[in-house]
Amino acid sequence: MEMMNGVDPLPYYFYFDGFESRERKLGGILDKDDFLRLLITELQYQNPLEPLDNKDFIAQMAQFSSLEQMSNISQSIDRFLETEMNAMRLNAISMIGRNAVVQDDTIILSDGSAERIDFQIDEPANVIITIYDSEGNVVRRENLGTLDPGLHSFVWDGRNDDGELMQDGEYKYEISCLTDEGEEKIGGLIAGVVEAVQFDEDGIYIVIDGRRYPLSSLVEIS
16 A cells, blocks of 8 residues: 655645635734634644644744734733823813913914014024025025023014015914024914814814914913
8 A cells, every 4th residue: 555655734825714815814914813823723734744843833832922912012002092192182171261382483474464473592692583485485584683581572574585575374484593502493482372172183282363283382381
């Protein structure tokens, strides 16, 4: 009688139906349940003349244990982040009706009149304010000279460096502080009462005077 030379196991994807297609089985990302089903399938259809080596089995179980631990850690992180986000939402809602100061770099020109730019410096510095249009082009550069530490204001007259009145709209500005230690960019300050809080995919926003600002721009709340 002719002896059986061996039994070749079929590739696991002929038996395992945990995915929608062979391509997905071979190229997809496996979670811990998929990994365990694959291991069981491998044991069921292994070559009886060449069973899975103990070392290989232990290695695969260690791999599964590592995958289980990573999955648990990932779930713990997700729960922690969700708790933190809920706490931030509640904290933001409690700001409604309170006075707030936020950092900003936008200015609105309406009927040729611009909003006041407020800013604070901590040490004497030569301050330069640069205003940009919506395309990033420099519209106006104003050197305010050397200013003492404290709160300061600047009102743009709505004109460019050539003295031409600019169109109404939203502009960006940049405040540069030059000291002996170098140049520092700072933001302007907007103060007002928090009228509302908004939540969307980008994060949490507070609304002041009809305009919304990211919670990360908050400088002071009282």
